[in-house]
Amino acid sequence: MIEAHGLTKRYGDKTAVAGLGFTVRPGVVTGFLGPNGAGKSTTMRMILGLDAPTAGQVTVNGKHYAAHRAPLHEVGAMLEARSIHTGRSAFNHLLALAVTTGIPRSRVNEVIDIVGLREVARKRAGGFSLGMSQRLGIASALLGDPGTVVLDEPVNGLDPEGVLWIRNLLKDLAAEGRTVLVSSHLMSEMAVTAEHLIVIGRGRLIADTSVEEFTRRAARNSVLVRTDEAERLRAVLAGPGVAMASQERGVWEVTGLSSRRIGRVAADNGIALAELTPRQASLEEAFMELTRDAVEYHTPDRLPVGVGTEGRVA
Numbered sequence: 086m087i088e089a090h091g092l093t094k095r096y097g098d099k100t101a102v103a104g105l106g107f108t109v110r111p112g113v114v115t116g117f118l119g120p121n122g123a124g125k126s127t128t129m130r131m132i133l134g135l136d137a138p139t140a141g142q143v144t145v146n147g148k149h150y151a152a153h154r155a156p157l158h159e160v161g162a163m164l165e166a167r168s169i170h171t172g173r174s175a176f177n178h179l180l181a182l183a184v185t186t187g188i189p190r191s192r193v194n195e196v197i198d199i200v201g202l203r204e205v206a207r208k209r210a211g212g213f214s215l216g217m218s219q220r221l222g223i224a225s226a227l228l229g230d231p232g233t234v235v236l237d238e239p240v241n242g243l244d245p246e247g248v249l250w251i252r253n254l255l256k257d258l259a260a261e262g263r264t265v266l267v268s269s270h271l272m273s274e275m276a277v278t279a280e281h282l283i284v285i286g287r288g289r290l291i292a293d294t295s296v297e298e299f300t301r302r303a304a305r306n307s308v309l310v311r312t313d314e315a316e317r318l319r320a321v322l323a324g325p326g327v328a329m330a331s332q333e334r335g336v337w338e339v340t341g342l343s344s345r346r347i348g349r350v351a352a353d354n355g356i357a358l359a360e361l362t363p364r365q366a367s368l369e370e371a372f373m374e375l376t377r378d379a380v381e382y383h384t385p386d387r388l389p390v391g392v393g394t395e396g397r398v399a
Contacts, residue, residue, distance in 0.1 A: 087145050087235075088108050089132075089143040090141055090142055091104050091105075092128065092140075092142065095139045101124045109264055111233075112260075112264075113259050113281050114281070115264075116278070116279030116282045117283050118275065118283070119284060119286055125237075125268050126268075127288075129266075130164070133150050133160065134150035146232065155186065155187065155229070160233045161231035161234045163239065164237045167215075167222075168222070172209060173209065175202050175213075175221050176197065176207055179193045179228060192228060193228070196225075196228055200220040200224040216244060216247055219242050234263060234265050237268045240269065252278045255278055272372055279296055281296070282295070282296055282299050300365055300366050301365065306364065306366050307363075309364055310347060312337075312356060313335060314357070315334070317356055318337065322339065322350060344361050
């Protein structure tokens, strides 16, 4: 279990993390999300004792990371996949970690097989692709068979088969009762991998909730309604807080009313409905909606008129 209380980190006059409090519990995959500059990397570094908090504290299984007698047996982490000795083979990189931390040589072979690097285990890690480096980084995180796993962007550089593999691996680790914290910018992947979310923006907590509840909170939840009497339906549904948009004839996307309420109003007015489908916002839509005020740098919707794609005046 990871527990943070009032976790704060300042660099001069800049506050990277401001009073964060959260708990990452065992048995579920917890996604750690936030826009660029939100303070995710700083928070993960404080969890692992790489940065000291300015105020507050964060513990893993009741202790600060550095207070554990055998940290690699408690916490396995990957913050940067390419933090490896490029001249060593994958096997020797893992063996060096094992020998210096009292981990048996047999475990090296086990994690090599777990991450699928058996065929390249004796090759120099400096020649690995990003995807292979990710697998080696994950192998390093799993080397001590830790109860807590912290991974930053683990699917970067992986092909579709690799993405499916890491998704299943994370779920399997959680199913074994381990604490799993994963940071990622890939909302589509987090939607099918994580069960719980911790979302931060500008160093502050935005949400600490289930994926289902997070998407339910988004303002873009709507109901798709199909009817031959579209204009009559619009008239009877009109009211404060109700918005209706149509992309095709006879179809409305309604926000501000539940599907039950729409169905009742339609029935009361004798309007037959061919479709009445609640549409919940995707995780990506919910994330964009709920973090829009916490984005440090906004990208314009389009380039200014007269500016080419390389930034030169056309």
